[in-house]
Amino acid sequence: MGQASSTSEDSASHSPVAKLSREQIVDLFYARCLSLLKPIEIAFIKTKWDIHGNQGETIDSAEIFKWYLSEEQADKATSNLFRTNMSTLLMVMKRIGKFPFLNSPVHADDKLTVREFIISMVFFDGRFKKIFKGDYDFVKLFCIALAAPAPVSGTDDATASAMADDDNDRYAAKLLQPFEADDSKELKSRKVNWTAMDLVRSFDGISVQDLAVNARKLQELLILLLVVKSVPNQKHEVMREKFWANLSKWKEFDAYSLYLLRYLDIQLDAKSLSEQKIKYLQFSDGMASIVPRFLEQNIQRFFEAEIHGASSAARGDDSHHHLTHSSEPMGKVPKFQESKLVNSAFLALASAILEGAKSPIVVSSQNMVKLYAGSESGFSIRSLETKIFKWQAPTMVLVSGKRLKQKAQETNRRYEKFDHSFPRYFLNSENALRPWQHENDRITYCVVINQPWRNSNKNNFGDEKSIILAIQPRADYFKSVSNKAQKGESIYFNTQGMGVGFGNEQPINKGNTQKYHPGRVSLTIEANLEFAVFRHLSSSVNNDPNFFKTSSNSQIANEDYEDRFVITDLEVWGIGSMKELEEQQRQWKWEEQQAQARQSVNIRNMGEERAFLEMVGLVGNRGSGGSV
Incomplete structure (x- = not known):
């Protein structure tokens, strides 16, 4: 694992401290992430991409698509918009995969190393909370990944060389327990107090307040996550089919993603998103609760559903689906049919707003x-x-x-x-429209x-x-x-x-x-x-x-x-639920029966009543009316 680490006593905090090289930190953090995966999940990943666990092995982006879609669906997913949105997600994964060295260069290729995939997945599906004792700002990390400098040309060999050149630089890592000579790499990774590491707390020295995210790039991810949000909790294969079905409705989700994006900047212009920037401060500003919450929840939902669904499929337990929450209906309801105003994209956005507002009322197609x-x-x-x-x-x-x-x-x-x-x-003399109207x-x-x-x-x-x-x-x-x-x-x-x-x-x-x-x-x-x-x-x-x-x-x-x-x-x-629907349908049926009964009254057999009605001109006389 590179040079041997040295351990000393921190007089200020009385915690053991290890001086670790960059390469050692990279290896230990990767080992810590791997320890959070179940053996069946690791086995599935290896089988899925025919890899052997070497963190430098690469996974082609086309194969990444098959992680979220079936092989047949991935082959059909030729939409430029879908490819673009997935490529944006791929780039974010590459950057987060460099953690904790977030300033490391990211290369302009369509491949992920196994290490980048595993680390980014641990952050995306929420398992990072087991590493960091206390709150870790995922949204800040996400903004760093999305706003990082443009990818550079070259290969990861250049990064490896840079890491080797840096090997004499040492980073102080507080330990929960001292390292022992016979500790395995995984055990050492568990002994590191990752939360207390300056490198982690400072986000590798990046000035987050100065970051600005390209509005179009962010929208590309919001579209993808709105599709994720639109998929109700069901069996893994059913959820995958629904996800695939909604991918064909990109235009609808594109429009609703813009409405959500404008929560961060109310004056965003749909025609010039590629030139517009959203600052990190707009993410973190006061009540801006919808978008950060939406990002974290649905990125987590995407990866969580896939890894758990995949491992369930490997076990042959297709009935398993990991996600359960209050969007489950109270009972069976009729099959959801879209209307002029309500479709899958609308429900995804409405649900995201309600969750951001912490409303107890939950809506879904179910x-x-x-x-x-x-x-x-x-x-x-x-x-x-x-x-x-x-x-x-x-x-x-x-x-x-x-x-x-x-x-x-x-x-x-x-x-x-x-x-x-x-x-x-x-007043009539005033311009009632604000700049954003x-x-x-x-x-x-x-x-x-x-x-x-x-x-x-x-x-x-x-x-x-x-x-x-x-x-x-x-x-x-x-x-x-x-x-x-x-x-x-x-x-x-x-x-x-x-x-x-x-x-x-x-x-x-x-x-x-x-x-x-x-x-x-x-x-x-x-x-x-x-x-x-x-x-x-x-x-x-x-x-x-x-x-x-x-x-x-x-x-x-x-x-x-x-x-x-x-x-x-x-x-x-x-x-x-069905209970309320059945009661409503009974009322509609009764009203329809009453209307039909009124229409079917046989006035000709009304005797004296008919004579009276004729006298006042309501029947007979060919509808010409009458008088009393």
Whole structure:
């Protein structure tokens, strides 16, 4: 293992210290990572790529693809976008595989050494937490790997030479226990206090605060991880097939990855991502919880599912799948079918936002049931009511449309009526659009509601688990305000001509007076389901009600803005199990039977009742009407 190490006593901490060469540290850290793999996993890796365990052996990128796909699928995966995204992941793996010497050059080839693969996998699937006692900033490591200098030409022979030249340099490594002469390499690797090593704590001396990640490269990984997120927990082979099926929907995931990316920089332009940079500080800034959490969880999920699924397959235990969490449905639900607004990419993003917001409500294709779609059932408040009111579990409301342009606001008479009753915040003379808002924006908001729906013409309903999500053109969330007096009762469903509101006080509809009372953070849908307004005010104006917190994004949390849009699609989905669905279906069936019964009444046999109806002109006389 190179030169023999020397051990001394650290007078400050009374911990033994070993002076190790670069080569010794590399070997010991690799040995420590290997010790975290199960024998069956190591055997599978060796068999998969016909390798013998030499850390310098290489694995071709085409073979890496087959780690995530079947051989047949990998051969078919000729999409340039898929190849590009996998190549980005491969480069990140190469860089993390140099740990703890993160400043080591990375070479521009499409191969991974076995050592690079094993070390990167240990970080990606979360096993690194067993090495470092305490919190280790994986997101910072990820940013370093993604923002590192461009790969250099050459081979790893050059790196080996550099390491040999550096062999006289020694690094102080605190030990948990002193090295013994007959210690194996693995035992020595366990005795090193990796957490306390300066080389590890300083990320090899890299100034992380100065790092900037290429926005397009980050998006390439977000696309891949959204696909990972979209795959429900099932048997390993079923998950692989679903992953493969969703790879064919790259364009959908591309769009949603941009909405997620804009959580880090709200002004990112889709047309110039390759030239734009995202600084590390934007990852670590205050409430920027969605993207870092999403990255760590889904990179881990990707590798964890693959290595455990692969080792299960090697055992012949195809029923095993490692990942189990609360996205499991409460019971069987009908096969998920996509709609205009809800598809696999949407669910992946919505789920990521909810997790970032630490919402207790979980959504996936396994527990979502479509209750209402305006494009199918008609855009009417009555139709909406009949479809959603018997669902006794949480629901998700999605409203989507096109931003109302200033000219349309001035000339659309139907909008004028709504505008007259909805108090303006911006004056007509003001430019109401912020720098990140554009006239041609498509806008989608989503509200997750924990309580069943009910008519609420006098009092609001709801609880503090309600949350508003911004989906398009940028991801965001707005959590309920905790208030003992309000109790989260922030929702109304008004059947007297005032529509649906989230975060508003009860509207007024008396005589000729119609007036909305929008909250500081609120979503208002007018009664004809034609127009909607999302309002976001950072400070109180005229004692506006306050049911939802301002944006979780520090870039706009203190901004005042509105999204006014024409509704093109409105959907409500149930979040629950077969029990709720069966109850809803019984209600629909009963209503259909009642409608058919009314239509099938044989008026000709009504006798005196028919005579009366003819007299008042409701039947007979060829429909020409009549009078009393």
